[in-house]
Amino acid sequence: MSQVPVFNKTRIAPTPSGYLHLGNLLSFTITAGLARRHKASILLRIDDLDQPRVRKEYVEDIFDTLEFMGIPWDEGPRNYEEYTNSWSQVHRVPLYEQGLQYLRSVKQVFACNCSRSVNYPGACLEKNLSLGVDSFNWRLRTDQSITVSITACPGTASSYSLPDSMQHFIIRKKDGNVAYQLSSVIDDSYFGVDLVVRGQDLWESTLAQVYLASLLPGNNFTETGFYHHSLLTGPDKQKLSKTAGATSIRYLRGQGENAAGIYTMLGKMLNCEGAPCNWEQLFNVLSPSVY
Numbered sequence: 001m002s003q004v005p006v007f008n009k010t011r012i013a014p015t016p017s018g019y020l021h022l023g024n025l026l027s028f029t030i031t032a033g034l035a036r037r038h039k040a041s042i043l044l045r046i047d048d049l050d051q052p053r054v055r056k057e058y059v060e061d062i063f064d065t066l067e068f069m070g071i072p073w074d075e076g077p078r079n080y081e082e083y084t085n086s087w088s089q090v091h092r093v094p095l096y097e098q099g100l101q102y103l104r105s106v107k108q109v110f111a112c113n114c115s116r117s118v119n120y121p122g123a124c125l126e127k128n129l130s131l132g133v134d135s136f137n138w139r140l141r142t143d144q145s146i147t148v149s150i151t152a153c154p155g156t157a158s159s160y161s162l163p164d165s166m167q168h169f170i171i172r173k174k175d176g177n178v179a180y181q182l183s184s185v186i187d188d189s190y191f192g193v194d195l196v197v198r199g200q201d202l203w204e205s206t207l208a209q210v211y212l213a214s215l216l217p218g219n220n221f222t223e224t225g226f227y228h229h230s231l232l233t234g235p236d237k238q239k240l241s242k243t244a245g246a247t248s249i250r251y252l253r254g255q256g257e258n259a260a261g262i263y264t265m266l267g268k269m270l271n272c273e274g275a276p277c278n279w280e281q282l283f284n285v286l287s288p289s290v291y
């Protein structure tokens with residue numbers, strides 16, 4: 001057998017805007033499994049920049065659920081107090097601001113006052129709107145010729161075009177806050193993350209983030225290995241959301257389920273063989289394509 005490549009660090013990055021659900025648990029299971037396999041440590045990063053949606057009970061649910069489900073992490077807050085004192089993204093706003101100002105200084109950004117649209121045709125590209133107006137988005141200058149190299153875990157690097165949905169993507173929102181793509185890439189580089197496990201729904205974000213990393217001096221995110229897993233869907237084949245109450249771990253615990261029962265339930269939803277009782281067993285019975 002060929003040698004398993006070694007990574008330094010991966011992360012789990014929940015957003016405290018709802019209770020964690022079975023879809024999050026699947027992602028954590030694959031992250032923990034791949035971390036062990038590739039000798040990477042695990043960082044817990046709580047993505048809380050969208051402050052109006054953050055609630056204390058959702059932050060506490062992250063610690064409760066990880067502990068209840070036996071998901072390990074090596075770095076990051078262990079409780080609500082450590083999170084607010086040292087680990088909230090709020091503490092890293094100056095870093096994000098530095099990134100924004102750098103991109104502005106190298107003329108990679110333009111202001112946009114359009115209402116939000118998914119595929120942005122670049123209507124404001126030549127308008128020269130002022131970047132000093134708080135209520136404008138900042139968008140990145142991109143074009144169709146951009147290609148991004150992504151290293152798969154495990155596997156080799158392949159080249160992809162920046163998709164239409166990510167042309168001129170937003171890096172600073174109208175409310176003045178840095179957008180997810182930039183905060184995420186700055187955080188991952190800051191913490192030395194070199195293995196990212198995330199849902200397939202974030203594939204286009206990955207392309208945007210690796211492109212951003214290539215523009216930022218000293219940002220190592222371009223070297224990162226990625227594993228994009230398929231998403232857990234509900235009975236209606238829709239992606240689970242945080243409002244899907246009946247699949248929240250908290251709800252299942254309230255119904256008397258223990259951790260083993262919840263892993264078994266998740267295994268059934270994924271059509272796995274046997275009845276996995278913990279994340280190691282679930283990881284092992286998931287498709288070998290995971291490795």
Ligand SMILES: [Zn+2]
Nearest residue numbers: 112113114124
């Ligand atoms: Zn615009």
